[in-house]
Amino acid sequence: MSLKRHNSFCRIEFGEGLLSRVGEISREALPDACRAAVISDTNVFPLYGDTLCASLKNSGFKVTAFSFLAGEGSKTLATAEKIIKLLAEEGFSRSDAVFALGGGVVGDTAGFAASVYMRGMGLVQLPTTLMAAVDSSIGGKTGVDLDCGKNLVGSFYRPDAVICDTDIIKALPDGIFTDGMAEVIKYGAICDAELLSELEKNAPSRPSAKVIERCIELKLAAIISDEKDRGERRKLNFGHTLGHASELLSGYMLSHGSSVAAGEVAESRLAEALGICEKGFSERLSKLLKSYGLPTELPFPIAETVGAALHDKKNSGGKIGFSLPDGKGGWSFSLLEPGQVIELLSRE
Numbered sequence: 289m290s291l292k293r294h295n296s297f298c299r300i301e302f303g304e305g306l307l308s309r310v311g312e313i314s315r316e317a318l319p320d321a322c323r324a325a326v327i328s329d330t331n332v333f334p335l336y337g338d339t340l341c342a343s344l345k346n347s348g349f350k351v352t353a354f355s356f357l358a359g360e361g362s363k364t365l366a367t368a369e370k371i372i373k374l375l376a377e378e379g380f381s382r383s384d385a386v387f388a389l390g391g392g393v394v395g396d397t398a399g400f401a402a403s404v405y406m407r408g409m410g411l412v413q414l415p416t417t418l419m420a421a422v423d424s425s426i427g428g429k430t431g432v433d434l435d436c437g438k439n440l441v442g443s444f445y446r447p448d449a450v451i452c453d454t455d456i457i458k459a460l461p462d463g464i465f466t467d468g469m470a471e472v473i474k475y476g477a478i479c480d481a482e483l484l485s486e487l488e489k490n491a492p493s494r495p496s497a498k499v500i501e502r503c504i505e506l507k508l509a510a511i512i513s514d515e516k517d518r519g520e521r522r523k524l525n526f527g528h529t530l531g532h533a534s535e536l537l538s539g540y541m542l543s544h545g546s547s548v549a550a551g552e553v554a555e556s557r558l559a560e561a562l563g564i565c566e567k568g569f570s571e572r573l574s575k576l577l578k579s580y581g582l583p584t585e586l587p588f589p590i591a592e593t594v595g596a597a598l599h600d601k602k603n604s605g606g607k608i609g610f611s612l613p614d615g616k617g618g619w620s621f622s623l624l625e626p627g628q629v630i631e632l633l634s635r636e
């Protein structure tokens with residue numbers, strides 16, 4: 289199966305065996321590019337780097353490859369600087385392109401470097417995790433973490449193309465696959481009640497290509513209406529206020545997916561306590577997330593977690609911003625006093 293998504297945001301290709309066709313597809317998407325910078329990490333490049341580089345070379349690209357140490361700890365300004373310096377030293381022009389081969393960490397970091405090098409060069413996202421396939425590779429948010437907060441430096445930068453080889457997603461080991469389920473379940477919880485029911489019916493099996501595509505469509509719909517995250521797109525931050533706070537408190541040792549999973553349950557409890565959401569929704573989400581082995585309890589004490597959430601980008605006037613579900617596939621945005629959040633979440 290190979291599906292092409294033509295939409296007003298960017299070219300998206302999703303299907304089997306696409307890695308070996310990246311060169312050919314990119315020739316169409318980036319007709320002026322001569323050079324390709326393949327940016328990956330130390331886990332992904334050994335698996336898929338050679339196939340990608342061969343495909344690019346066969347399509348006439350001159351290829352330079354660079355891998356950084358795998359993991360969230362590398363999503364830093366220092367790594368972005370290394371990529372930018374490499375591009376400059378190797379003489380890349382703005383019509384050339386970065387090919388980000390990896391999960392969300394590679395996509396966000398390499399995407400950020402591509403967005404600022406010469407004020408923006410070509411960018412192709414090649415997601416290799418479920419997380420990146422359904423979420424981070426699409427939508428044009430790039431960025432890196434600071435010691436004091438997650439994703440605090442970044443840009444909105446549309447990729448020229450997103451090419452997702454579903455054979456890579458199918459071959460993912462369970463632990464890495466599972467992390468992406470936190471985002472798949474997020475789409476069901478905040479955008480699509482039918483999807484949530486379908487996920488519940490089929491748990492804990494891996495979602496079909498059709499379900500993955502549905503997630504991509506839901507993300508596209510949100511970003512096309514609100515690229516800069518000021519309205520509708522904010523719903524996709526469900527679970528992320530407390531999730532990002534947990535990641536920060538762990539010194540970025542906890543994975544994004546596991547932190548967001550527990551954040552989704554806590555933020556649903558908050559919605560229930562505020563009367564925004566029907567009672568029992570947090571329990572439903574908790575059961576589904578648990579069936580995939582994802583954590584459902586915040587890993588740090590609530591007061592500490594709320595303290596860390598004070599660095600969140602959605603905050604305003606000392607209040608913390610939350611995108612909360614109504615339990616029926618809808619959502620609303622609430623700014624809450626830190627003390628109120630602690631009080632509500634401390635209730636049994």
Ligand SMILES: NC(=O)c1ccc[n+]([C@@H]2O[C@H](COP(=O)([O-])OP(=O)(O)OC[C@H]3O[C@@H](n4cnc5c(N)ncnc54)[C@H](O)[C@@H]3O)[C@@H](O)[C@H]2O)c1
Pocket residue numbers: 329330331332335358359360363390391392393394396416417418419420423424425426427428429430439456460461464467468544545
């Ligand atoms: N920009 C956005 O809109 C957006 C959205 C969601 C998440 N994110 C970001 O994405 C990051 C999380 O992404 P992630 O979960 O993909 O993490 P990741 O990129 O760290 O990948 C997880 C692990 O899997 C390994 N890996 C990747 N692909 C593999 C493969 N095919 N086979 C075997 N191992 C593989 C990686 O090397 C890493 O060790 C976070 O930084 C998060 O903030 C960004």
Ligand SMILES: [Zn+2]
Pocket residue numbers: 423471528544548
């Ligand atoms: Zn996320």
